[in-house]
Amino acid sequence: xxxxxxxxxxxxxxxxxxxxxxxxxxxxxxxxxWYRQDPGMGxxxxxxxxxxxxxxxxxxPDGYNVSRLKKQNFLLGLESAAPSQTSxxxxxxxxxxxxxxxxxxxxxxxxxx
Amino acid sequence: SQKIEQNSExxxxxxxxxATLTCNYTNYxxxxxxWYRQDPGRGxxxxLLIRxxxxxxxxxxxxxxxxxxxxxxxxxxxxxxxxxxxxxxxALDRGGSYIPTFGRGTSLIVHP
Numbered sequence: 001x002x003x004x005x006x007x008x009x010x011x012x013x014x015x016x017x018x019x020x021x022x023x024x025x026x027x028x029x030x031x032x033x034w035y036r037q038d039p040g041m042g043x044x045x046x047x048x049x050x051x052x053x054x055x056x057x058x059x060x061p062d063g064y065n066v067s068r069l070k071k072q073n074f075l076l077g078l079e080s081a082a083p084s085q086t087s088x089x090x091x092x093x094x095x096x097x098x099x100x101x102x103x104x105x106x107x108x109x110x111x112x113x
Numbered sequence: 114s115q116k117i118e119q120n121s122e123x124x125x126x127x128x129x130x131x132a133t134l135t136c137n138y139t140n141y142x143x144x145x146x147x148w149y150r151q152d153p154g155r156g157x158x159x160x161l162l163i164r165x166x167x168x169x170x171x172x173x174x175x176x177x178x179x180x181x182x183x184x185x186x187x188x189x190x191x192x193x194x195x196x197x198x199x200x201x202x203x204a205l206d207r208g209g210s211y212i213p214t215f216g217r218g219t220s221l222i223v224h225p
Binding site for chain 1: 121144145147149154155156157158159162164202204206211212213214215216217218
């Protein structure tokens with residue numbers, strides 16, 4: 001089982017460039033999430049989705065956009081990258097039930113110069 | 114404001130001892146609390162979940178307690194091994210939300 005797959009694994013951007021991070025899950029999960037993890041800050045929720053075609057803002061949504069056109073995919077976009085967006089990005093998914101555990105991808109290391 | 118606090122200092126213990134990690138929270142009324150393990154360069158992996166009406170949960174060498182009066186969860190690893198060295202994260206829901214919020218994690222280092 002692939003579980004949650006994130007692409008790319010590493011990326012270096014220049015300030016102002018745009019990019020899209022792709023997350024794919026093969027577990028038929030309803031919920032999907034994008035977190036960023038910075039040293040000393042822990043995991044912070046950027047955006048999440050409770051189903052195909054729906055998205056919602058998390059704790060730190062500014063500078064990011066997301067789309068969930070297909071149930072298995074959740075895209076995170078940076079329209080104009082800034083050095084403050086240098087981070088490790090994790091995608092996760094879960095079933096649509098309370099108390100459900102999250103399954104995480106292996107992360108994307110993004111550096112914005 | 115809502116806070117989830119985990120000890121930012123690494124916990125160093127000797128192999129064979131019991132490791133105890135703490136997760137404190139304020140201004141939350143969680144229905145459940147989860148613990149995850151994260152190895153360097155990897156995503157977090159789920160370990161245990163405990164509900165608000167449960168005092169204790171066990172899984173092999175792992176034990177979690179949940180005290181809603183103290184607003185605290187303790188995570189124990191008995192007979193610790195160097196392979197247990199990792200960062201451990203607690204996560205709890207925002208009272209009725211299915212969306213968990215994570216603590217910053219505590220690094221555990223088990224010395225042989």
